[in-house]
Amino acid sequence: MQARLDAQREALLAAAVALLSEQGYAGCSVVGVAARAGVSTGSVYRYFPGKAELVVEVFRGLVGREVQAVEQAADGPGDLIDRVVAIVETFANRALKAPRLAFALLAEPVDAPVEAERLVFRQVFQQAFARHVTEAVKAGVLPPQEAAITAAALVGAVAEVLVGPLSAGVASADTVPNLVRFTLRALGADDAAHS
Amino acid sequence: MQARLDAQREALLAAAVALLSEQGYAGCSVVGVAARAGVSTGSVYRYFPGKAELVVEVFRGLVGREVQAVEQAADGPGDLIDRVVAIVETFANRALKAPRLAFALLAEPVDAPVEAERLVFRQVFQQAFARHVTEAVKAGVLPPQEAAITAAALVGAVAEVLVGPLSAGVASADTVPNLVRFTLRALGADDAAHS
DNA sequence: GTCTATATGCAGATAGAC
DNA sequence: GTCTATCTGCATATAGAC
Structure with a gap:
């Protein structure tokens, strides 16, 4: 029945996630995923039009979880600046807990369809x-600034600072605190208030 | 004689640079480079062990120029903070002048050997x-901070802010000024002094 | 529906003629 | 030394048996 079909599909996705977490995209070949899920390569094409669709769906699922976690953290307690800090901390801490996977999602070379999704x-x-940032500027707790630029720059900054530790596999204990201090300065927030 | 050999080698490198500037890595196949240089594909292997070596050499040459330009700009006039700003401005302005190439060097998906070089x-x-940054902190014109983190974050920030405009092909006129303002805040420099 | 075996397409690399 | 033509390896994708 339908449930069994869906179960196979899920098994393939789960296998792909596992391989991605362990070996990055190299392990994520159709042959590899099929083997891991315990089916033949041919069967993969019963559930997915092709490799690209499978990998993109995996990628979306994983990053979607991260987005949710970050947005939930941003809705937590604290003032407007705390919320931006919460985004940085949540993102960084989750990434450092699953380094191989985070590296694959963030920075590993991938082909065009996945890169587009990235x-x-x-x-x-x-x-x-x-x-x-826009809210905080309006509220007057941050100085006037182009929110889009600040936002892009922060995304780049967080990613770049993490890529080193992520590819090495280990991070210094104060990577995240340092990143938070950088963020506060970059926002133009008063350091003393959040150190 | 030897000069003629070297000339062919240079011609191949130049062809690769041209293709990279126009089409990115997609155009940089062995067949494409050979055609552009006016030689056959087989001949490429008289000058390079393989595609990877060719492309890596191209990449190194191009990025080396950027490094030089940036370091020269950083040695220009002005105080310590101006020098950091000069790095950002030089890098960003040069990138925006050759967007396709800059995108290829900065962010386009590439295979492992080139990514390593990146x-x-x-x-x-x-x-x-x-x-x-270290100097400026020592001199007391910037607040205490982990220079390595600030540096990594700035590289990421600049790259990320540029990637949007670079892939789109056009940048707003105040992208660079905004980037400079972000940089000054992130360094912890007093905005008023450099606005 | 799932398997095995094979086809297809691409890009890098090589061999042998000239 | 350079060309043309070919080969190889790999990964995706398909066909046909069970």
Whole structure:
């Protein structure tokens, strides 16, 4: 029945996630995913039009979770600036907990369809930042600034600072605090208030 | 004689640069480069062990020029903070003048050997930032901070802010000024002094 | 519906004629 | 030394048996 079909589909997606988490995109070949899921390569094409669609769906699912986590954190307690900080902290801490996967999602070389998806999600994160920065500027707790630029710059900054530790596999304990201090300065927030 | 051999080698490199500038890595196949240089594909292998070596050499040459330009700008007149700003401005302005090429060097998906080279050069830029930030902190014109983190974050910020305009092909006239303002805030420099 | 085996397409690399 | 033509390897995708 339908449930069984869906189960196979899910099994393939789960296998792809597992391989991605362990070996990055290299392990994510059709043959690899099929083997991991315990089916033949041919069967993969019963559930997905092709490799691109499978990988993109995996990517979307994983990054979607991150987006949710970040947005939930941004809705937590604290003032407007705390919310921006919460985005940075949540994003960074989650990434450092699953380094191989985070590297794959953030920076690993991928082919065009997945890269396109990556750009989309970077924009989603930028918008999350921009929304809160705009509010904070309006409220007068941050100096006037082009929110879109600040947001893009913060996304780039967080990603770049994390890529080193992520590819090395380990991060210094104060990477995240340092990143937060950078963020506060970049926003133009008064350091003393949030140190 | 030897000069003629070297000339062919240079012609191949030049062809690769041209293709990279116009079409990115897609145009940079062995067949494409050979055609552009007016030689057969087989001949490419008289001058280079393989595609990877050719492309990496092209990449190194191009990015090396950017590094030089940035370091020269950082040695110009002005105080310590001006030097960091000069790095950002020089880098951004040069990138926006050759968008397709800059995108290829900065962000376009590439295969592993070139990506490795890209990481190397991001670190070179980071070190350029870090050197000047460290000095400025010592001199007391910037607040205490982990220079390596600030440097990595700035590299990421600049790259991310540029990627949008670069892939779109056009940038707003005040992208660079906004980027400079972000940089000054992120450094912890007093805005009033450099606006 | 799932398997095995094979086809297809591409890009990098090589061999042998000239 | 350079060309044309070919080969190889890989990963995606398909066909046909069960």
